[in-house]
Amino acid sequence: MKNLLKITMLGMVVTMSAQAIAAGDINAGKKKAAVCAACHGTDGNSLSDAFPKLAGQNAGYLEKQLANFKSGERKNALMAPMVANLSEQDMADLAAYFASKKMAPGAVSEDLVAAGEKIFRAGNKETGLPACMACHGPNGNGMPAAKWPKISSQYSTYVEAQLHAFAKGERSNDPNGMMRDVASKMSDAEIKAVSAYVFGLK
Missing domain, CATH: 1.10.760.10 (Cytochrome c-like domain)
Incomplete structure (x- = not known):
């Protein structure tokens, strides 16, 4: 019974640790986002319509896209080298940072x-x-x-x-x-x- 309790507690700790690691850190993401600024702007509002605005985007969606670019599931010659060395934590941090910003409004023709x-x-x-x-x-x-x-x-x-x-x-x-x-x-x-x-x- 004690062993079962220990195993259960260990499982909970591992799960909680994994969740903590997976959670994005906005401040860490801000530092890591410096390299993204050339295309996406310092706050995720790109100055060119050739690049998407990332500010205010859903964090889960951003994480998925970064992971897809890294795996090659989504192909893009510019993004592939940018994500090549990103860890899951890096992706979560970047996603949290950009999600925390406000997207600049647009206008319709x-x-x-x-x-x-x-x-x-x-x-x-x-x-x-x-x-x-x-x-x-x-x-x-x-x-x-x-x-x-x-x-x-x-x-x-x-x-x-x-x-x-x-x-x-x-x-x-x-x-x-x-x-x-x-x-x-x-x-x-x-x-x-x-x-x-x-x-x-x-």
């Missing part, structure tokens, strides 16, 4: 508001396209528990590029092929409109 909002909120019944907000939330803030990303205020150029990549199968680190299925049902005009619309969401 007026001529694309109506079309973008329709796709985001209602999808397209004729093509079987689901509403974006079903997974990303009514305000585009994502679902942290499911590691689905915040897309509100994200650069439209970046969102558009990712949707095209999913549609072509060039990006394939989406769970159960969900985004590949969704994006493949979208026309170029729908992709452009919804990408513009989410950039203006707050």
Whole structure:
């Protein structure tokens, strides 16, 4: 009985230690993020729409993307060498830091508001396209528990590029092929409109 109690207690300590290690440290992440600043900005708000904003993004999603870049599940020539030497703790720290920052607001092109909002909120019944907000939330803030990303205020150029990549199968680190299925049902005009619309969401 005593041995069983010891084993149980040891298991709890190991589990708690693993959880402690897995938890991201914002201050440690800030120091490690210095190398990310050239592309993503010092606070995660990149100055170029060629690079995604990381500020305010869900930590779980950021961790997953870093791990996917490192494993090669998500391919990117710029990110691969940046993540090559990151440990799980490094990834958790970076994710915690960027998640703690506030994403800078964007703006939507007026001529694309109506079309973008329709796709985001209602999808397209004729093509079987689901509403974006079903997974990303009514305000585009994502679902942290499911590691689905915040897309509100994200650069439209970046969102558009990712949707095209999913549609072509060039990006394939989406769970159960969900985004590949969704994006493949979208026309170029729908992709452009919804990408513009989410950039203006707050």
